Amino acid sequence: MKAPSKQPLLPPQNTALRLGATGFVIGPLVDSLHNQCLLKYDVAPINLSSPLPLADPLLASSWVVPPLLAFAYIVLGYILPRIIEFLPIPKEDSLDEDDVIHTNEGRSNNTNELRNKAFLAVSSTAAIIKLSEVLQTHDSIQIGADVLAMDAEIKLQLMAMADACQWAMLDRTPVALIAATVTAFGGPLSELPFVSAGFWNYIPTAADYTPLGMIQPGAAIEGLLISALGDNYRDLTLSTITGPCYFAVTLDAIALGRYFYSLEERK
Numbered sequence: 001m002k003a004p005s006k007q008p009l010l011p012p013q014n015t016a017l018r019l020g021a022t023g024f025v026i027g028p029l030v031d032s033l034h035n036q037c038l039l040k041y042d043v044a045p046i047n048l049s050s051p052l053p054l055a056d057p058l059l060a061s062s063w064v065v066p067p068l069l070a071f072a073y074i075v076l077g078y079i080l081p082r083i084i085e086f087l088p089i090p091k092e093d094s095l096d097e098d099d100v101i102h103t104n105e106g107r108s109n110n111t112n113e114l115r116n117k118a119f120l121a122v123s124s125t126a127a128i129i130k131l132s133e134v135l136q137t138h139d140s141i142q143i144g145a146d147v148l149a150m151d152a153e154i155k156l157q158l159m160a161m162a163d164a165c166q167w168a169m170l171d172r173t174p175v176a177l178i179a180a181t182v183t184a185f186g187g188p189l190s191e192l193p194f195v196s197a198g199f200w201n202y203i204p205t206a207a208d209y210t211p212l213g214m215i216q217p218g219a220a221i222e223g224l225l226i227s228a229l230g231d232n233y234r235d236l237t238l239s240t241i242t243g244p245c246y247f248a249v250t251l252d253a254i255a256l257g258r259y260f261y262s263l264e265e266r267k
Contacts, residue, residue: 011078011261018260019253023073024066028059030126030249031069034133035060038206038239043199064199076250077257080179089174114259117170121255124166125248131162132241136206152208152240159244166251180250187246188238195236196229207237 011019028046035041041062048059135155140147150158163184167177189211195201213234215222225233 007082007261009079009082011074011257012264015078015257015260015264016074018263019073019077019257020070022256023253024070026122027069027073027249028061028065030122030129031065032057032059032061033126033129034136034245037133037136037203038242039200039202041200062200064194072249073253073256076179076183077253078261080183080250081175081254081257084175084178084182087178089178111259111262114255114262118252118255118259121166121170121252124170125252128159128162128166128248129245132159132245135159136239136241156240156244159241163244163247163251166248170255171251176251176254179254180247183250184243184247187249188240188242191238191242192229192233192236195238196233202237202239206239206241209238209240210235211238212236 010016036056041060041064044063046059046061046063047057050056050058135150135158138150140149142148148154163180167180171177188209191200192211201207212225212229215225215234229236
C-alpha cells in the first residue's frame with residue numbers, strides 16, 4: 001500500500017501561480033466554447049467577433065471570469081483533492097505518488113508523462129464543453145437512417161458518458177472522481193450569487209434549472225438566502241448541462257495540478 005500523501009494542504013507558490021495563470025488565460029477560452037448558447041454577460045462583457053460571416057464569436061466572456069477561474073483552478077486543481085484525501089478512501093491520487101522515481105531521469109520521465117496527461121485533459125475538456133454547445137443547440141441527432149430526439153435528460157446522460165470516458169481514460173483515481181462529482185453539483189450552485197447580482201444570466205432556452213425553487217416560505221434558511229441572494233432567490237435559474245462541464249474542468253485542473261507540482265519535485 002502506498003504511503004499517505006506528504007503534500008501540504010495549500011499549494012507551493014509556483015504551483016499556485018501556474019494553476020492561477022492557466023485558469024486566468026486558458027479557462028475563459030475553453031469556457032467560451034459554449035457561452036454564447038447558454039448565457040449573456042451583463043457586467044464587463046468581452047465579445048470578440050469572428051471574421052467569418054455567421055460564425056460564432058471567437059470569445060464570449062466577461063472580465064469578471066478570468067480572476068474567478070484563476071481562483072477556481074487553484075482550488076479544484078490542488079486544494080480540493082488534498083481535502084478529499086482526508087476521507088477514508090484509497091489514497092491513489094497524490095500528486096507525488098504517480099510512480100515518482102528519485103533520479104533525474106525518473107523525475108524527467110514522470111514529469112513528461114504528467115505534462116502529456118495534462119494536455120490531453122485540457123483538450124478533452126474543451127471537446128466536452130463543445131459537445132455541450134452542440135447538444136444545447138440541437139434537439140435531435142441523426143444516427144444512420146434514424147433520428148434520435150433529445151430532451152434535457154438524454155443530453156445530460158450523453159454529457160455524463162463523456163465525463164466518464166474522460167475520467168476512465170486519463171485518471172481513474174477515486175480522489176479525482178469524488179472531486180469532480182462534488183464540483184459537478186456544487187459548481188453551478190456557486191454561480192447563484194453572480195446571477196443574483198446581475199453579472200450574467202442564462203438565456204431562456206438554456207435556463208432549465210431552479211435549484212432553490214423547492215425552498216418553502218418560512219424555511220429555516222430563508223432569511224439567509226434572502227440576505228445572500230435577494231427576495232427572488234427561488235426564481236434564479238441555471239442550466240443543467242453545465243454540471244458535466246464542471247466535472248470535466250475539475251479533471252483537467254487536477255491533471256494540471258499534478259504536472260505543476262511535479263515541477264516543484266524536480267528542483
